[in-house]
Amino acid sequence: MDAILEGLKLVAATDVLIALLVSAVYGLIIGAIPGLTATMATALLVPITFYLSPLAAITTIVTASAMAIFSGDIPGCLLRIPGTPASAAYTDEAYALTKKGQAELALGASLWFSALGGIFGTIALMIIAPVLADFALSFSTFEYFWLSFLGLMCATLVARSSPVKAVASALIGLLIACIGMENPGGTPRFTFGVTDLLGGVDVIPALVGVFAVSEVMRAMAGPPAAKIGHKSLGSILAGQLELTKKYWRQMTRGNVVGTLVGVLPGAGADMAAWVCYAISKRFSKTPEKFGTGYPEGLVESGAANNAALAGAWVPALIFGIPGDTITAIAIGVLYMKGLNPGPTLFTEKASSMYAIYVIFMLANILMIPLGIIMIRITTKVLNAPQSAVMPLILLCCAVGAFAVGNNLFAVVIVAAFGIIGYVMEANGFPVAAMVLGIIMGSMVEQSLVTSLIKSDGGIMPFFDRPISAVLAVMAITALLWPLFFWLIKRVRQATARATA
């Protein structure tokens, strides 16, 4: 109890509160700019945290990343340019709502369920962190293989295009993930002698290219944009209580699955959003409405990605194992500030731990008022002419990609993926599935190959371990289900034709 009070006192310090507010605004802005992601928001904070007190430093990371994950939904919703890979899963859905004139409803849902998801994840972190941590540590590469396989399967579920084209897109993504020397052989693969490709194609420039640049390209080729009007709601949150009541099951499921996926190192918020959107569609009573501007999937995946963000801190704080790229950076900052991750953080530095929990809570609560202001401001973009919005987007794409590693080659990647994204989109290949492939590629391959090395080429260990067996059954069912479904449909059609 003393530790909790001590923690509250730590948070009440002026520098911490200023850090909270400033990094909240910063995170909201960075996340909302197309081409800049939550990961980048955190990476760019590192040099600044150097001059802050330990708690203020952690505050900036926690707050900025939570805000950026939410506000990554904003450009996705308004311009069909997702701000973060996590938003890519449901960008089409949100944009469809915008086209119906319901941008504020979509963004309100995003905000409300993000905040609730973040709070749920934090509570899980506070109460059952050790249990969750043990859960995370029970995952060996065999489990990861099935998990990443399931994650990839989501590509076919999420897309509205032909499943064959969705699979092809995901495979192209996996092929892109093959580039570089971060492979099981440690040898350059598909780098064609280009030094810059040795490190592989980073997902951020690829995401920026296929969504943002190809959107600018479409604007160039297309007819003058028709104005998308938007209804300004009296209160952004008014509709949300109704949605919460209607979809509380989906929300809870999103929270739980999001936290669990987030806890698993390497999976993170990106995968959580995809998995939950897919689950939502699979178990929905009206799956055919998904993708046409229907809030059900938004509720679940929006709830999931912020819950996952909190979940990712579990292995980071207890074992120093990063759950995602954001916590990987955060761990560095923790060490730099003498708050070494590990169980001692919970015993010797308990007050700091409680202070971090309080910051999580405050950040997610603060998200609501600041988010509302942000939504009010950004929806004005819908009224601005393309010729004023697109130049800024293109510049942000260039600078944002460059800023990740201060490497101009990333801008070349952005340009290339702009073309790839444009061509794929024009031919009915879902680009989001390709992004998922790039995200999951290294995990699928690494877990498959290392598992095979460990089992000396045997298949049985993939099914031996209990969690692995469960995941295997789920994956195989998910794989065979569409085939089964398709056969039934075929048979029915045939009988219908026969009787007609």
Place this chain on the structure above:
Amino acid sequence: MTRLTRRTFSFGAVAAAGGLALRSASAQGNYPSRPITMICPWGAGGGTDATARIVAALLEKEMGQPVNVVNRTGGSGVVGHAAISMAQPDGYTLGIITVEISMMHWQGLTPLTPRSYTPLALMNEDPPGIQVKADSPYKTVKDLADAIKAAPVGKFKCSGTGQGGIWHLALVGWMTAMGLKPDQVAWVPSNGAAPAMQDLAAGGLDLTTCSIPEARAIIEAGKARSLAIMAPKRNPQFPDVPTLKEAMGIDYSTGAWRGFAGPPKLPQPVAEKLTASLKKVYDSKEYKDFMSGRGYGTIWADAAGFASFMDKGDKQMGEAMKAAGLAKA
């Protein structure tokens, strides 16, 4: 119009060139007279980034000019290392270089070698440890080594980094030092020390050879144990972990190091001034506290010492990589 622009441009070019000449002239005298850029070839938040930033902050106090750390990532470290080597040799662009510089050229990934730089100071080295799962039957490194010797080739699985990474070579070096085949223990490539430690705790591996600081959190959580370190002496942060020599009489040591360097042909006075300032940084309490807080090892070598250290390490790495079949002939 064209002529005018061209003339304006050439005037600008002349002015710029003149300014440059002025700058380099003054560079010799009262160096440093403007901010210094320190290139870090690895991403923000990592161990190299942290080391670069603490040194930059302390160097700033010593030199009286801002020292800005710039992360130049890409190409698995090649891009940033190349940027340091190709910078203007005026002392205003330095960088932190890491052990990979003595490894990558053997694989034919880059023409850069430790000799592509003006070495300034070696400031950190972390030796590999040997970790097993907490409930592993092997209580000492000797138990483990005996079991490895008795087992068929490839029975034991070890990880810690990617194929051909520093901890892989440490394993190869250890095996050869024991008179075993380089692949007596199978190497399972991973995306770094953290996933490898996780897999160890999940029961997927027999041992890891990453450094103890990287394994620390999991060891402290009671999920893994460290049996030995491949270093000449024990780490004061982990005094209970014996060295290989103490535990089994094998005199083998290696490590991942970080040092500071500039481009080749750095003017002598500038290099000397930098090394002197880095020495003061190294001796400062802040640096020592920071490094021991993370469990990082500190080691000092001046320009000449760093050069011969790298030469020796480069040769050792070449041998290990050839033994492991990783080097391009």
Place this chain on the structure above:
Amino acid sequence: MQFSDRINGGFLVVLGVLAAYGGSLLPPVPGQPVGPNIFPIVIGVGLTICGLLIAFGIGHNFEAEEKIEPTADGSAVATRSMWWIIVPPLLLLFYVFAVEWLGFVLTSAIIAFITSMSLRGTLKIAIAMAIASPLVVHLVFAKLLRVPLPAGLLPLPW
């Protein structure tokens, strides 16, 4: 840029074969049963199968019919010449090659101006964007976030 599914499928088959072939050329890892070659081969085979399925129109009936969106006046979409789409990627490449030399402010002003004009912007908007956007972006990235944007020929006074 819209091709028939024959061409799409054919392209995927070529890509798949190349991936599998390229993968099979990779050296095996000494002492390991599987190496870096296995994954590209699997993907290559998968892409080839997908390509064949698409080329022969299997699974096409799953595809949701793309609705052609009517413009404001209800007429069919009147698109411009396809060549316009190449402008944004070219501008990005221009950034890559010019920024070190011209500096961030000039390069981005040119990019903003061309983008705005290509999108049927009025001269007024284009000039406003060319002046405002480099300054805003520079302020946020170079000043607040310490991203090293090159000064080039026109460094900013701050």
